[in-house]
Amino acid sequence: MAEQARLCVVGGGRMGHALVGGLLRSGWIGASEITIAEKHPERRKELEQNFPSVGITGEVVPAVSAVLAVKPADATAAAAAIKEAGIGRLISIVAGVRIAELEAVLGEGVAVLRAMPNMPAVVGAAASALAGGRSAGEEDFAWAEAVLSSFGVVARVPEDLLDAVTGLSGSGPAYVFVLAEAMVEGAVAQGLDREVARLLANQTLLGAARLLTELGEPAEDLRAAVTSPGGTTAAGIRALERNGFRSAVIEAVCAAAERARELGARSS
Numbered sequence: 001m002a003e004q005a006r007l008c009v010v011g012g013g014r015m016g017h018a019l020v021g022g023l024l025r026s027g028w029i030g031a032s033e034i035t036i037a038e039k040h041p042e043r044r045k046e047l048e049q050n051f052p053s054v055g056i057t058g059e060v061v062p063a064v065s066a067v068l069a070v071k072p073a074d075a076t077a078a079a080a081a082i083k084e085a086g087i088g089r090l091i092s093i094v095a096g097v098r099i100a101e102l103e104a105v106l107g108e109g110v111a112v113l114r115a116m117p118n119m120p121a122v123v124g125a126a127a128s129a130l131a132g133g134r135s136a137g138e139e140d141f142a143w144a145e146a147v148l149s150s151f152g153v154v155a156r157v158p159e160d161l162l163d164a165v166t167g168l169s170g171s172g173p174a175y176v177f178v179l180a181e182a183m184v185e186g187a188v189a190q191g192l193d194r195e196v197a198r199l200l201a202n203q204t205l206l207g208a209a210r211l212l213t214e215l216g217e218p219a220e221d222l223r224a225a226v227t228s229p230g231g232t233t234a235a236g237i238r239a240l241e242r243n244g245f246r247s248a249v250i251e252a253v254c255a256a257a258e259r260a261r262e263l264g265a266r267s268s
């Protein structure tokens with residue numbers, strides 16, 4: 001009998017691909033210990049080229065653990081295939097599908113964890129939140145954290161707060177893209193070439209994000225440090241406040257969380 005895979009990644013789309021890339025880079029697991037189950041034949045060919053030593057199949061295979069990374073509409077059928085394969089532990093990254101729905105398909109004794117990663121997973125900079133189901137113990141959480149941390153940072157939250165996480169880090173990259181676009185428009189209005197404006201705006205966002213994560217100081221302290229009395233930044237921040245920037249961002253996080261709640265309620 002062929003050796004059982006250590007991990008079966010079900011769904012080799014954008015997120016499944018990012019996860020396997022991260023796991024291989026981290027060295028936490030060897031390529032021969034992973035199988036990707038991907039039902040789309042064209043996609044399988046691409047995966048074979050990108051991950052030559054990883055097993056690529058059209059069906060879920062028996063494995064110790066699995067990651068469910070299919071679209072929400074395919075989640076129940078894929079969970080049934082995971083049960084059929086006798087897999088005992090699962091992280092689902094499927095948006096909006098509750099742990100109880102997966103537990104109902106998988107039955108007693110299968111440890112189910114649910115994570116909400118975000119799009120920067122594709123460059124190894126995901127922000128993921130993790131919640132556990134009724135059979136998930138400390139060892140299962142530690143395993144899930146090891147898997148998810150291969151492509152970014154992980155925080156534990158109760159499942160009910162995953163909608164809030166969607167409003168913050170799930171949708172958050174798009175808020176930053178809007179900010180980047182607007183900064184470029186402002187610079188173009190001031191006479192800068194668009195390409196130069198893009199280069200400087202993108203690096204400004206990256207530099208600010210690195211200061212936030214690497215210095216570990218709160219955002220308000222960093223902002224105060226670059227805002228001298230009566231200076232240029234103070235004038236810029238006053239314009240942001242006058243135009244409701246801070247409350248627009250607060251409302252954006254709340255509106256996206258509320259929408260995640262609505263979509264979750266509709267699908268359950």
Ligand SMILES: NC(=O)c1ccc[n+]([C@@H]2O[C@H](COP(=O)([O-])OP(=O)(O)OC[C@H]3O[C@@H](n4cnc5c(N)ncnc54)[C@H](OP(=O)(O)O)[C@@H]3O)[C@@H](O)[C@H]2O)c1
Nearest residue numbers: 011013014015037038039040069070071074078094095119
């Ligand atoms: N992209 C993000 O930023 C992000 C962030 C957080 C969470 N998520 C969640 O992550 C999940 C995956 O997202 P994605 O962008 O990677 O989606 P995707 O590109 O559509 O990838 C899913 C892949 O799984 C395949 N598949 C479906 N059912 C299968 C089965 N039973 N067995 C094997 N393969 C199967 C699909 O094939 P077909 O196309 O042929 O059906 C598709 O190629 C989604 O549920 C999404 O909500 C994504």
